[in-house]
Amino acid sequence: MAASEPEARAAALAALSQGDCVAIPTETVYGLAADATNGLAVAKIFALKGRPSFNPLICHVADLEMARLHGEIGDAARKLAEAFWPGPLTLVAPKLPGSPIHELCTAGLETVGLRCPDGLSRELIAEFGRPLAAPSANRSGRISTTSAQHVAEEYPGEPLLVLDAGPCRVGLESTIVRPEPDRLVLLRPGAVTAQALEQACGLPVVAAQAGRIEAPGMMESHYAPDAPLRLEVTGCPPGAALLAFGNRQGREDVGRMLNLSRSGDLAEAAANLYAMLKRLDAAGPALIAVEPIPQQGLGIAINDRLKRAAAPRGKP
Ligand code: TXA
Ligand code: MG
8 A cells, every 4th residue: 555645644643553563664764563562463473474483573663752761771872873873773772671662672671673754654652652663574584675566575365464665775774783882882783883883873883793693684595586596796607697886897787687786876876786686586597696796885784784685594
């Protein structure tokens, strides 16, 4: 349903109020949302997605004020929220004892992931008056969805309301950061880069310890298409589909090829990543070869997702 239609918002609010899931557009990826304070509603998210229940959900808020009702927002977190909200940044904060956010959302952790998204979903949360728990709307382990059509394709036959606001502007899941007294722990890279985080609050950014699952989205194999992926490919093997990047002068074009960004623009590449992986994968190639993406700025988050998509399957 087009999100711009007046009935769409009313239908979404009605569904959320009665404890149903609604797929919502955000600037990063589409989310599968439910009332974060209603355990039965949150359980429906896990059931629909097929998500292991130890994996906590991000709770989406309308503003910093709503965030403060649920998480302990320290100085660093406040500075980050002021700098980047609404936007593609999730803050992991100690959960306040009085918060009605259901413990299914936090999967037994003492912390809560809080994000204030931009656009329509933010307006919806403000009207709803409480946080919405929303993981990416893909089925567990699959590529995130960046259009309403892709969401609908994940759930054929399910009576799921999908609010359509067109393709997502950013195209990659939010940056996740956990502020500590003297540093910021980066749990997932995203469009808000480590450098931008450091600048905004003056604390050094450290990557989460490798091998320790601090955000279960850090599971090695994640965001996986059906076809195996090979990264950093400069000569495409015969029969493979090619996910290209940048100007192709001097490089041979391949039959099944999509280019993330001909001009080498990383923001354009991020926005195209999941939709293009899906389109290449739909043709059932033996392999998807991916050209090198520069490891800088947004390229760090793009390479992070590609590495997970290429990781051996079934590995937690
Ligand atoms: O851009 C996004 O973040 C999208 C949109 C819909 O907001 N959401 C998203 O959700 O990517 P999801 O569930 O696919 O990924 C959320 C990640 C998971 O890896 C989860 O483990 C982590 O956030 N997470 C949530 N709460 C956490 C917490 N309290 N501590 C550590 N990690 C947490
Ligand atoms: Mg996800």
